[in-house]
Amino acid sequence: MHTLNEPVNDTADNEVAPWALPVRYNELSPIEQAKALRAAVLAYLQARGSAAKSILVKELAVPRADTLQKALDYLSATQQIYLDATSGSRDRIYHSNGRLAHPGAERIVDCGKIQYVIRSYNDRWAGQALTITQYAVQPSGERNPVGGIRVDWRDVEALAPALRESKTALGVVVSGQFAAKQPQLKDDLGGR
Amino acid sequence: MLEYQSDGAAQVAHTRFGGLVRPGSAFYPMPATAPTPRTIYEADAVLRLATRQAPLPALIVPISVRRAVTATLGALAGGPNQMTLDGKLYFPDRPIVLPDPESEALATGVDSRARIQSDTLTLPDSLRELLQSGLTADPKKGRKETGAAWELVRKDFGFSALASWYERAESQAKASIFLAPSPVVRGTSASVRRAFDFGWQIVDSIETAFDAVGVHLLLHAEILSDDVNSIEARGTFVSCLIALYRDPNPRNFPVISIKILDPSKSLSSGPEASIRRRNLGELLLRASEAIHQAGGLAVVHNFGTWVLGPLDCGVDIVGFRGTGRTLDLDLIYSTPDYATSNRTKPSVAPPLVAPKRKQRIQPFDPVRLSDARLSEVKALWKKSQAFPVAKHVEPEPFWTWDKLRQREFRTLQVTAALLELGEEFRSAGKGTIPIRDCIRDRVERMQEHDAMFDLCPSL
Numbered sequence: 105m106h107t108l109n110e111p112v113n114d115t116a117d118n119e120v121a122p123w124a125l126p127v128r129y130n131e132l133s134p135i136e137q138a139k140a141l142r143a144a145v146l147a148y149l150q151a152r153g154s155a156a157k158s159i160l161v162k163e164l165a166v167p168r169a170d171t172l173q174k175a176l177d178y179l180s181a182t183q184q185i186y187l188d189a190t191s192g193s194r195d196r197i198y199h200s201n202g203r204l205a206h207p208g209a210e211r212i213v214d215c216g217k218i219q220y221v222i223r224s225y226n227d228r229w230a231g232q233a234l235t236i237t238q239y240a241v242q243p244s245g246e247r248n249p250v251g252g253i254r255v256d257w258r259d260v261e262a263l264a265p266a267l268r269e270s271k272t273a274l275g276v277v278v279s280g281q282f283a284a285k286q287p288q289l290k291d292d293l294g295g296r
Numbered sequence: 297m298l299e300y301q302s303d304g305a306a307q308v309a310h311t312r313f314g315g316l317v318r319p320g321s322a323f324y325p326m327p328a329t330a331p332t333p334r335t336i337y338e339a340d341a342v343l344r345l346a347t348r349q350a351p352l353p354a355l356i357v358p359i360s361v362r363r364a365v366t367a368t369l370g371a372l373a374g375g376p377n378q379m380t381l382d383g384k385l386y387f388p389d390r391p392i393v394l395p396d397p398e399s400e401a402l403a404t405g406v407d408s409r410a411r412i413q414s415d416t417l418t419l420p421d422s423l424r425e426l427l428q429s430g431l432t433a434d435p436k437k438g439r440k441e442t443g444a445a446w447e448l449v450r451k452d453f454g455f456s457a458l459a460s461w462y463e464r465a466e467s468q469a470k471a472s473i474f475l476a477p478s479p480v481v482r483g484t485s486a487s488v489r490r491a492f493d494f495g496w497q498i499v500d501s502i503e504t505a506f507d508a509v510g511v512h513l514l515l516h517a518e519i520l521s522d523d524v525n526s527i528e529a530r531g532t533f534v535s536c537l538i539a540l541y542r543d544p545n546p547r548n549f550p551v552i553s554i555k556i557l558d559p560s561k562s563l564s565s566g567p568e569a570s571i572r573r574r575n576l577g578e579l580l581l582r583a584s585e586a587i588h589q590a591g592g593l594a595v596v597h598n599f600g601t602w603v604l605g606p607l608d609c610g611v612d613i614v615g616f617r618g619t620g621r622t623l624d625l626d627l628i629y630s631t632p633d634y635a636t637s638n639r640t641k642p643s644v645a646p647p648l649v650a651p652k653r654k655q656r657i658q659p660f661d662p663v664r665l666s667d668a669r670l671s672e673v674k675a676l677w678k679k680s681q682a683f684p685v686a687k688h689v690e691p692e693p694f695w696t697w698d699k700l701r702q703r704e705f706r707t708l709q710v711t712a713a714l715l716e717l718g719e720e721f722r723s724a725g726k727g728t729i730p731i732r733d734c735i736r737d738r739v740e741r742m743q744e745h746d747a748m749f750d751l752c753p754s755l
Contacts, residue, residue, distance in 0.1 A: 122497060126454035136420060139456035143501035150500070184503070204548050210297045212505055221505040239505060245374075245467045247504045 123148035125164055141166065141175040142184075149185055149200035153229065156195045183235040183252035201235065201254075202227020217241050224257070232257035297507040298392075298473075298549060300326070300593065300612075306725045309732075310581060310610045310753055312588055313725040316353075316392060318507065324392045326612045329603050329718030330354035331711050332396060334361055338618035339368035341708040346372050346387060350688040350712060351719045356597065356615045358396040359462070360411035362469035374470030394613065395471040396597055397462060399514040400557055402426040403442040403480040415465075420457035422449045431480070431516075443487060446479040446494060455494070459501040467504060474502060475512040475553050483518040483525050485532040492536045496547075508593070510551025517558035520572040520579070530579050537586035550592035552583070564747070573750035577609055581753050584610035601665040601744065603714055605751025607721050608735055616714045618707040620660075657702040659694070662686040662713035666743035670695060686712035 123144045129137060144164050149155060155163070157176065166172045176198060179185045188197045204210065205226035213220040219239040226232050237252035255263055299317045306313030316324040330353070333339035346352050355373060357365050371377045374393055377385050401409040402423075413419070413427055428438075429445035440448070449458065459476070466474055478495035481487050495511030502509070519529050540547050556563070556576070563572050584594040588610065596606045597615040606614045661668035663684055676683040677693055685691045689712045694705040717738075724734035732754040739748040739755065749755050 120451055126452055128452040129454075132421070132453065132457070136453075136457040136460075139460055139501075140454045142503075143454065143456040143459075147497075147500065182503070203545060212297060212507065219505065237505070244464075245470055246464050247467055249503050 122151060123164060125166070130167065137171070138175060138178075141171060142179055145172070145175055145179060145198075146184060146200075149198060154188075154197055154199040156193075156197050158195050160198070181251050182249040183237050183254050184249075186230075186233075186254050199230055200227075201225045201233065202230040205232070219247060234260055298593075300549075300591065303726065307727075307731050309725065310584075310608060311721075311725060311731070312584075312610060312612065313722065316593070316612075322390075322392075324353040325351075325722055326353065327607050327610075327718070327721065328353040328613050329607070329714050330356050330391070330394070330613050330615045331715070332356040332358060332597065332615045332617050333365050333369070334358050334617060335619075336364070336368065337704050337707040338711065339365050340704065341618050341711045343369055343372060344708060345688055345712055345715065346391075348688040350715055352389075352391045352715060353718075354394060354613045355391040356394045356396050356613075357469040357471060358398055358408065359465045359469055360398055360401065360408035360415065362395075362465060366468070366470055374472070392473070393469065393471045394473050394551075394553070394595060394615075395466040395469050395475050396555075396615070397466070397475050397477040397512045397553075399477040399480065399512055399555070402446075402477060403429065403514065404431050404557070404559070420453070420461055422453035422455070422458045423461055425449050425453070426458075443479055443482075443490065446490070450494065450497075455498045456501045459498045460503075462498070463502045463504050466506075472507040473551050474499070474504070474506040474509045475551065476502075476510070478511055478513055480514045480516055480557060481519055481529070481533070482516050483521065483523070483529050485525075485529050488519075488529050488532045488536060508549050508551050510553060510592070512553040512555065514555050514557050517556060517560070517562050517572060520563070520575040521568060522571055522575070526575075530575070533579065534582045534586055537583055537590070540586070540590035540592065546590065547592070550587065550590055551595060552587050552592060553595040553597065554580075554583070555597040570746065570750050573605075573747055577605060577751040577753055580606055580609035580611055584612075601710075601714070601742075602747055602751060603717060604721070604735065604738065604742075604748060607718070608752040608754050614718075616711075618711045620710055657694075657699060657706055659683075660706050660709040660713065661743075662689075662709060662716070663741055664743040665713060665717075685709065687716045688712050 125144050126132065126140055129140060132140060145160060148160065148163060157172070160166070161169050161172055164172070176185070180187045180198070183201070185198050185200055188199060202225045205224040210224065211222040213222070217240065219241050221237045221239060223235050223237070225235070233254055233256055235252055235254045238250045239247040240250050241247050297318065300314060301317050302312060302314040311327055313327070315326050331338065331342050333342050342352070342355065357373060366373045366375065372387050372390060374390070377387055377390065379385055398408040398412070400406050401412050409427055426442070426445050426449060429440045429442040431442060433439060433441040433444070449455070462477060463474065476495045476498035478491040479487065481491045491513055492511065495513070499509045499511065519526050519533070537552065540550050563569055563576065580596065587594040593613070594611045595613040595615070596611050598617055599606055599614050600616050600620045603614045603616050656670070658667040659670055659673045661684060673683045674695065677691070682691045686709055689708055692705070694702050697705070720738070724731055727734070735752055735754050739745060739752065742748060
């Protein structure tokens with residue numbers, strides 16, 4: 105019997121685990137190394153469930169722990185995984201988002217050079233959640249993830265009107281500031 | 297993001313009638329025939345037909361020519377949709393764009409291999425390794441067998457850099473569906489499992505948002521033969537597709553794209569052609585049934601004038617080239633390397649050279665879906681100023697034009713005829729005449745009866 109995060113040798117000797125780092129990892133370019141590491145972390149969390157950073161370092165046999173930290177930061181910033189920060193532990197636990205709830209529940213919102221992707225997840229362990237990821241769209245059509253947030257399904261109802269209200273309030277504040285500056289602007293122009 | 301909505305009023309057949317829906321924005325009627333423009337003639341023909349409001353639910357863009365195609369097709373292939381002078385959009389119903397990842401370039405020396413190699417300066421090492429492999433190993437030239445090369449890439453480099461390159465290329469092709477390349481499927485079960493395994497690994501490592509994702513499978517024609525290994529491999533192929541919905545963690549809206557690699561033309565000629573075509577029809581039928589069960593989308597490429605076969609097997613999108621039937625792939629005809637080959641040098645050309653035949657572009661018959669006789673077309677034109685043309689094409693005396701324009705006209709005819717066939721098939725599914733009778737009627741008017749009788753399960 106083994107505990108949840110105890111490494112288990114469930115692959116045959118001749119098989120490569122889906123989360124194994126490439127043999128020639130050190131020869132890859134830094135960008136390729138980063139991509140390989142992120143893919144390995146995602147594959148591990150999806151296949152084996154939530155894991156602490158120390159477990160990931162051990163299982164993925166990462167040459168440098170700080171490189172892994174960068175990959176984890178990127179993945180959690182873009183909401184591909186999420187971080188349990190409530191425990192206050194130094195060895196934090198990272199979770200996979202689970203599986204997509206339904207393809208129909210996924211939306212891509214095109215806003216010119218920015219694109220927002222809304223995905224819904226329904227997982228037995230992770231619960232029901234919704235992520236909003238922001239992508240920067242290059243003129244060539246290439247899209248790169250920039251950042252995002254993760255919201256529990258229960259909180260969406262409260263969040264949506266709050267966002268709308270914030271926008272309205274912000275509009276009032278901005279237009280108010282502009283209106284307040286109008287007399288000063290008029291004085292600067294000599295009353296014209 | 298994308299969903300399939302079945303048409304409840306359509307007939308019950310092997311085929312699934314309905315459409316792809318992007319909630320709130322678009323509807324793409326299915327099943328569809330989709331042009332795959334790889335040359336300037338083909339891209340131009342597609343654009344002209346779209347301008348004339350021809351039905352065009354889907355478009356396939358090969359990644360090695362993505363820039364040329366998107367430059368020609370512009371607004372149609374996902375660019376900004378401009379307006380006409382009267383304030384209407386040029387293309388209100390734009391097609392759904394699928395990529396053709398051209399996995400054949402990673403297995404054999406086809407034209408697209410050279411184009412991909414010269415595409416960017418920063419090809420990842422993993423892709424460079426695969427582009428040097430072949431269907432057979434040649435240690436003298438340092439060439440690895442393609443399966444071994446894929447295994448090596450997986451172990452040494454991983455798929456993240458390869459996935460990232462394809463992700464960028466398919467984004468540039470304005471594709472809304474991501475299709476991952478995979479190693480060629482030979483006549484063994486191991487190669488089938490490897491293709492699915494590697495393909496899904498690539499899909500799982502992409503970061504960009506697409507409307508849907510899936511695997512592009514390149515099937516070598518040897519999987520269609522009747523030997524024991526091939527039969528077992530076909531069984532494994534279908535069971536891998538069944539796993540898409542039977543496994544505890546099913547794939548959401550999987551897109552499975554299939555291309556046939558048949559360099560020896562064993563599907564169109566030779567003693568085994570009929571048997572292989574029957575096996576292909578059966579495989580497509582079982583595969584599309586499993587994909588539909590998984591709630592996904594089935595796509596096949598380059599069926600040309602045989603598009604009716606996969607449509608009747610239940611495939612949702614059937615790709616074709618404007619040049620006609622292209623199940624075999626165009627190989628690179630390079631000069632042989634005499635230093636390493638055992639062959640002797642070619643003898644000097646004989647002094648008596650046969651007179652050069654005048655190059656002639658054959659007209660295309662949209663009814664029989666085959667080449668027509670120029671003399672008959674000329675006679676018809678002389679008699680009534682008309683001859684059989686596809687919908688959205690005007691009959692014109694093309695034989696008086698220069699060769700370039702003649703080739704353009706032929707491509708336009710082929711593309712329009714095959715798009716019209718797709719539209720006919722969709723309306724037959726909604727009609728009252730049984731779909732089987734409609735197919736029989738259409739096949740009887742076509743020239744290639746034998747191939748269609750082998751491929752269509754309804755006949």
